[in-house]
Ligand SMILES: Cc1cc2nc3c(=O)[nH]c(=O)nc-3n(C[C@H](O)[C@H](O)[C@H](O)COP(=O)(O)OP(=O)(O)OC[C@H]3O[C@@H](n4cnc5c(N)ncnc54)[C@H](O)[C@@H]3O)c2cc1C
């Protein structure tokens with residue numbers, strides 16, 4: 001190959017860079033670096049004039065490599081790669097030096113330091129870029145089927161969007177019915193429409209849709225493959241009911257003698273039978289037998305359900321079924337779990353009878369719930385005359401979760417309305433800050449204030465039944481510093497509702513691991529970019545939507561479900577996707593066959609080829625992390641775009657003596 | 669190098685693409701100041717960090733090396749940072765044998781949301797290395813070949 005010819009472009013970014021870094025000087029200085037044939041400064045490199053300058057120079061100066069010193073590669077690497085490509089240069093012959101986020105913006109008080117650092121970063125890029133090799137994105141075909149994991153409102157929305165567009169969806173739900181948390185609610189804020197009325201039709205559509213295969217009471221066990229071509233193994237737990245015969249008539253659960261506290265759907269407030277379907281509108285309509293709690297499996301006797309079933313649908317010997325699905329894309333919509341209010345001992349949940357969690361209250365006020373919608377104390381009959389609603393329980397608190405659960409202000413307002421409407425009780429909302437953020441929410445807040453709810457600003461320190469005065473006798477006393485009047489207050493009430501926060505599912509980490517999705521600080525699934533790519537993940541072909549990505553309400557969950565569906569439909573209609581060619585390859589000639597890399601790879605992308613006694617990387621599975629590259633004792637694994645030579649050259653380049661243009665060591 | 673008696677170290681940073689590089693970006697977007705001592709190199713994951721890179725940086729004039737990645741359990745490639753921890757332990761042993769102080773080569777974590785922590789880490793590490801003074805590998809270990817040293821730390 002002929003001598004490399006590098007073009008360097010240093011961006012002012014208006015004042016953003018030039019206000020701190022001496023851009024002119026950096027551009028001039030870079031001209032002395034090895035292989036640089038042209039070095040320019042430009043007001044805005046990302047503008048069309050900046051890009052055209054690069055294109056023009058590539059042609060005019062016969063550039064073989066390009067370096068742009070401007071912002072973060074996460075911002076504009078693609079922009080400049082495209083500019084190179086337009087001028088006929090392979091886009092991977094480009095490198096970026098980040099002199100804005102990593103220099104001018106953080107060293108505004110040290111102009112010399114910022115300029116010197118910019119020089120070092122430019123030198124590193126120039127030194128590295130000449131080792132770049134032309135790379136081609138890999139094209140892989142996309143299967144049109146999609147897997148959606150989790151049948152809450154987010155998953156339902158995603159599944160329907162894709163199915164309505166004409167493509168097949170497999171919807172896997174762990175519980176016997178889809179619906180998620182929304183199915184538990186009576187009313188939904190801010191409109192107070194009935195949750196079942198808006199959810200049930202959608203659930204029905206999912207059950208009846210010709211393009212949706214619904215796999216309830218099922219869980220994903222294993223995921224293999226890569227974008228466009230995943231193989232997913234799903235275990236369908238044996239429900240002991242033959243779905244071809246069952247009509248969902250209900251004789252079985254009516255006659256079942258075993259009553260069990262329902263900790264899932266009824267939040268522990270109500271009961272279900274050992275053969276059950278979680279709620280009347282369940283989709284599918286078939287019940288399942290809860291094997292550990294069924295008398296027949298314990299003692300071999302009973303078989304009551306079998307006796308009464310008019311269609312002989314009970315199958316006590318049914319086995320789990322394992323199915324393999326081939327899908328092109330995956331959407332995770334596994335939702336959230338409620339913060340365990342027992343973790344705040346001073347609020348007394350589990351100890352003080354009439355302290356309820358928000359989900360318990362949802363069931364209490366639900367016409368289909370255990371009290372048929374009557375808001376009563378634990379005794380099952382007395383309506384409360386005063387109710388305290390405590391916001392932010394387990395949220396915005398360093399002891400538990402620092403994040404805001406986003407929905408509790410609004411659900412607390414909803415509770416206030418329902419309590420006042422149904423019981424006429426006096427309601428006190430204890431809040432830290434009110435955050436009714438979305439369309440119509442502030443208006444809802446005002447409506448509830450107008451309806452007569454009281455708002456006390458302050459974090460509750462304690463809920464106690466130790467009375468200090470006759471009026472506190474037999475009551476729950478909410479102790480709090482009212483920060484608006486600067487006074488300690490004790491408010492006696494009959495009932496307390498804890499607006500517990502939204503947390504990641506207990507198994508989020510394990511589920512994420514299976515699908516190649518990480519969890520952030522708060523434990524929710526991590527999106528590819530918090531602002532610009534909120535439903536994609538670092539694993540191509542795996543998307544996230546709803547409360548599994550972070551606490552959010554129904555409108556936001558629906559929006560994300562639809563957004564993820566749109567992303568999937570986009571790839572399906574393109575039929576192919578291009579993958580970043582940042583991949584590892586093994587030089588089979590020099591591989592010693594030690595197999596150290598085989599177990600290193602978190603994606604099982606490295607196979608051992610027995611006949612040849614060497615290892616080989618499956619490029620479609622490899623995600624380019626480079627762990628095997630660093631581990632190979634023979635140094636025969638190459639990590640494209642982050643090769644040994646490229647990184648060594650970058651190190652050498654970055655250690656330039658910025659006062660001359662020689663390496664630091666030589667300059668000593 | 670010496671500026672009126674106060675020494676300004678040169679520190680080479682290895683930042684993983686997904687968390688710590690983004691933390692550095694965030695520190696930038698939020699205009700959090702920190703010393704201009706860190707010259708950073710982006711790698712896809714700390715799991716890519718070949719111990720040779722660190723030795724090369726020290727040999728070529730760095731006074732210290734700061735490796736930063738995603739928090740344990742949050743690596744975007746699931747477990748690359750755990751591998752980095754293991755390699756780092758071996759590397760540290762080698763560096764100690766050469767008499768290089770622990771503070772010069774450090775491994776830290778910053779999530780993409782931790783711009784503040786990133787800036788604070790750079791400031792703290794800079795101060796520690798400033799206290800130690802220049803490393804001056806070229807003078808102290810004139811015959812030390814980093815490739816040979818690296819053999820010793822490779823898994
Ligand atoms: C007390 C309370 C009141 C609320 N009131 C309102 C309101 O009035 N208005 C509003 O807009 N929002 C409200 N919300 C918020 C609302 O609940 C959420 O926005 C919504 O439920 C999120 O939907 P989702 O589909 O993401 O998750 P979820 O509803 O949690 O559904 C997730 C589904 O995935 C399934 N699943 C989980 N893991 C797996 C797995 N590994 N495999 C298979 N399936 C799995 C679950 O069984 C579940 O069916 C309230 C929340 C609470 C706690």
Ligand code: FES
Nearest residue numbers: 684713737738743
């Ligand atoms: S990607 Fe950050 S440490 Fe692996």
